[in-house]
Amino acid sequence: MGTALQLSHITKIFGEITANDDISLTVRGGSIHCILGENGSGKTTLMNVISGLYRPQEGEIFVNGEKARIDSPKDAMKYKIGMVHQHFMLFNQNTVLENIIVGEEKCGLLLKTGEQRRFLQQMIDQYQFQVNLDDRIRDLSVGTKQKVEILKVLYRGADTIIFDEPTAVLTPQEADHLMEILLGLKKDGKTILFISHKLNETLKIGDYITVLRRGKVVYETVNRDATPEKLAYEMVGKETRFGGFERKKYRPGETVLKIEGARLKDGKKPVSFQVHAGEVLGIAGVDGNGQQELEQLLIGLTKQRNCRLEFCGKDMSQAPVLERKMAGMAYIPSDRLEYAVMEGQTLTFNYLLGNHSREEFQSHGLLRNKQLNAYTEECISTYDVRTAGARERLGNLSGGNQQKMVLSRELSQKPKLILAGQPTRGLDIGAIEFVHTTLLEERDKGNAIILISAELSEITELSDKILVLYDGEIMAEDVNSAFTRESLGLLMAGKQAEDSLAAQAGGKEVDTAK
Amino acid sequence: MKEKIKNSAKKIVFPFITFAVAMIFSGLLLALLGYNPIKAYQFILLGTFKTTSTMGNALANSIPLMLAGLAVSIAGKAGILNLGVEGQLYIGGMLGTVCALFLPVSNRFLMLFLVLAVSMAGGMAWGGIVGVLKAKYGTNEVVVALMLNYIAILFTSYLAASPLKDPDAALNQTVRIPEHAQFRRMIPRTQITAAIFIALGVAVLIWFLFRYTTLGYKLQSIGSNPKAALANGIECRKYMILSMCLSGAVAGLVGSTEIIGKYGRFTEGFSNDIGFTGVAIAALAGYSPFAVVAVSVVFGILNAGSLTLGREMGVSSKMFMVIQGIIVLFVATPYLIEVFAGRRKMKKAKGDENECE
Incomplete structure (x- = not known):
């Protein structure tokens, strides 16, 4: 098959951060193309550009060789590009069927679903999805919800499907099952863009692998030439x-x-x-x-x-x-943003959190800002927290650096x-x-x-x-x-x-x- | 570093833009009503800067606004919107008046101290109710505070209309409080009194509180992220109540300083929505105490100027309220400013937001 999707010189800038820096990419039809990269390397931004959520400052997208103008997910659907998001976008109170056909209902005075139901059931049987159209979303497991998302995209006629970190929420067994589904889709001629930061699954199913680092394409390979060591090296830019x-x-x-x-x-x-x-x-x-x-x-x-x-x-x-x-007891909460940090405040402010009653940082209710500042600087340098300074808003840091911040705070005492x-x-x-x-x-x-x-x-x-x-x-x-x-x-x-x-x-x- | 400067510049510039846009809109409104807006603004400025007396009165106008804005800021930093300042200041004002009228104290300083302290305690209790109900039962602070406003305003009106009414007055007001319970005018023919030092003092105290004390730190952290505060051993409920008490205490000061500094007695409806103007000021100032002081002065000038406007051009002095309303509208919807600032910027802001999610 020929080229399904071609990106040429995509650049997307947020403020002072260049999320995608002159990215060119060719995706062949009927293949599984993996985009590998660390968090913050620009994978998701790139996919959002393709699916029309973001508009890049520069660059062009070609679908099946023709120049495409994608300004919204609806436009993307016109070019038969669909995306399965990391966070599901489903209505919990409604049934699977209702969730799939939402926005595409064929309405007279009453909702007519007979034809759509037949069509969907056929699709479910074809890919062995094991989904019941009348179940309510709230009763489903995470893995099944994901299948509903996939069905949604397929139902809308997508030929190119983007999966954003699809295995992040699955059990190993569910992940294996997803891999089978992906291979089934490929056999059926669909093109798949698979976003991940996990090496093993990329190597398992990817035909082509593109590695992103700091918003740039740093490495492109076909699967048989790839080794985990090489991929990891390219991802982080150093030996791991x-x-x-x-x-x-x-x-x-x-x-x-x-x-x-x-x-x-x-x-x-x-x-x-x-x-x-x-x-x-x-x-x-x-x-x-x-x-x-x-x-x-x-x-x-x-x-x-x-x-x-x-x-x-x-x-x-x-x-x-x-x-x-x-x-x-040191506590690193599983929900960082909710329980560990205050995004709107400075790093210094966050370093005091939980330490606020220690003698080291206060006496008789007065803050010892000097000690606090020294402590903050020390933590930042020992744990290599990448930041513009102690006065920066914590929310500006990447996830990894926020976690380093929490870790240094919790372990330093x-x-x-x-x-x-x-x-x-x-x-x-x-x-x-x-x-x-x-x-x-x-x-x-x-x-x-x-x-x-x-x-x-x-x-x-x-x-x-x-x-x-x-x-x-x-x-x-x-x-x-x-x-x-x-x-x-x-x-x-x-x-x-x-x-x-x-x-x-x-x-x-x-x-x-x- | 560059980012930092840019951010702080944005912080400073934003209120000015908001203010300017609000003034343009008010001007359009004036023009629509058949007045010359440029002339109107001239009158507002002239009315303020003509004499020492007018300047002084503009400043005196801003004192209660300052205190009200500071009261809202304290609660605001702790993540609570105190819409009850209006009620709290009536309770404080009434208690202060009762003190001044009935306490057999002849020492001037002791008397002033007692009046101020009692009014703070009154405001504190009234604000505390909101805090306790929110902390214990999760009631909505806005609804409770607004309802308590009615109780406070109507009850103090009743007191001023019946048991404490000055029999010789046509208005519902108490008799004049004794001379030694009143502030002296510091500059002749102006209403500037020691209240301005109280207001500035409170501003400095609040600044100190949030910058140098653990209490301020805890209050700020429950305002930033109550769950994280809780997970790090800060008892949200306790500090929620405390922030409303502190806020109420400052609100109580608004009432007593107005009475012992300006009116000399409790008059029904003396506040004229100072409490709500305080919300606008605090929002515009981003809860920063010194910014509250600055914004209050601007509001004081507008307030005084609108009187001149009424005299000279026949524009209703309520125009001030309209302008104020427009300013609040623009503060409340910073998004609108983004729209005016251009579509490109708006898209960028949206993108940034998504990135953070």
Whole structure:
């Protein structure tokens, strides 16, 4: 097939940031073309340019060889380009069918859906989507919602489909299934643009791979010439280590934190566990299975009458947040923007947060601005937070740098326990590596770490012990080596080990067709 | 660095643009009504800068506006919109008047101190109600404050109309408070009193509070992101209540300084919506205390000038309210300014916003 989509010299500038810098790209029809890059490298901006959400300052787009003028997603649809967004845009109260046909209804006086229903059912059967058109969106799993989004785009007749970080929200099994769907779409002649910052999935399905860094195309290759090392190097512009962190031997010390009788979901069994000094306890699970509740219970944002929490041998079941933090709990919330930082304020302001009652920074209610400024400068330089200065608004920093800011604040006060919720979510490779090494350093120093993460590789790479949460209950708890990637994936999906054999037999190996 | 300068420049320039556009619109309105807008503005300026007395009165006009704006700013920094300043200042004013009328204190300074302190306490309590209801039951502060305004205004009117009414007066007002409970005029033939030092003092205190104290830090953080504040051990509810108390206390000062500095007695409806003008001023000043002072002076000039306008051109002095309304409208909808600033910029702003999401 020929060229489906061609971008020539696209430049998009936001204020003083050049998000896309003279990008030229050729996408062949009927192929899967991966755009790989760190967060902030301009992937999403580029896709938004293609789908008509942004208009570039310079550059042209050609669709099937003809110059296209795309000013809105509707225009993009005219050129048969559709986008499956990272954040779903669905109406929760409505059915799958209603969500798909919205905006394209064929209306007389009453909604007539018969014909559309037949058409959609045919499509569902063809791609083996396993979606029921009459289910309400709110009852569906994340993976199924994503399929609805794909159907929406297909229904509108898209030939070129853009997927923006589609696997970020999926379980490993769901992600595998998505890969199959993508290959099926390709076989059917669709062109796919696949945006990701994950190397392995890019290598798994991409026919062509383009690497973006700082808004520029830095590397283009076909799959068979690509190696993970080369791709990673091009993404971050420096050598990165792959897993295999050096760490001291696992020798757990005394119990640092013990929690008993924590009820994470109504009507479910309460959970109890302990963390020891020099141990990383990984809490695995798909988002929304009680992690948020656990996190808030541990730090003291919520309290339960029957839940007992012991920290360093002291009963802290009813202790307020500040007391826990001052006693040596560091908290890296999974929802950074909501619980950890104040975007509208300066870095200095944010560094004081949670430290505001320490003697170091205040005496008798008066702030010691000098110490605070020195502390801010120190944190910024030790953790290499990229910023124009301590007076910059935190919201201007990239996600990775915001996380570095939070990390430096939480770790600088010599904690005994680090409660890290999804600490690398949305970060690029360089930042992820930094977070991981930092956490392991803290472990080696003899601190306890609770790592809550939906990222399986993160859990298996860092944890000494693993605990799997499903629907508010503990599915399994054991040392890291007792689990395999597959068994963890199944446990995360709520299947006990007994079922695993049967389920494995049902799954298919995904072939990496070129 | 460049970004920083640009941002701060934007911060400073923005109110001026807003103000200028509002003046142009008001001018158009005046022209539509058949008055010459240029002449009208001339009269406003002449009316203000003609003599020491007129200048002084323009400044005196701005004192209560300053305090009201500062009151709104304190709550605003903590993320609460205090629309109850009007009610709080009536409660403060009435309590201050009662103090001045009935306390058997002959020492001038003690008397002034007591009047001011009691009025602050009154405003604090009245504002505190809003804070407590919001913190404990999650009621909407705007609705509660507006309702409390009615109670405060009507109840104090009742007091001034019946039990405390001056029998010799036609208006609903109390008898004059004793001479030693009043501020002295500092400049002859103007209404400038020590109240201006109180207002400036409060401005400095607020600046200090938010810059150098942990209390100010906590208040600001619940205003910036209450969830993050909570997750870092700042009890949102407590500081929510506290911010409304502080705001109410300053609002109470508006009432008492007006009475002991200007009128010498409590008169029904003496405030004439100072509390609401304070909201406009605080918004225009971006809750920054010194900017509140500056904006208040401008509003004071407009206010005084509109009287001259009425005398010289027959324009209703309510025109001031209209101009003020237009200014508020433009502050409330900065987006409109973006539209005027050009479509390109607007698109850019939209893009930036999406980036942050």
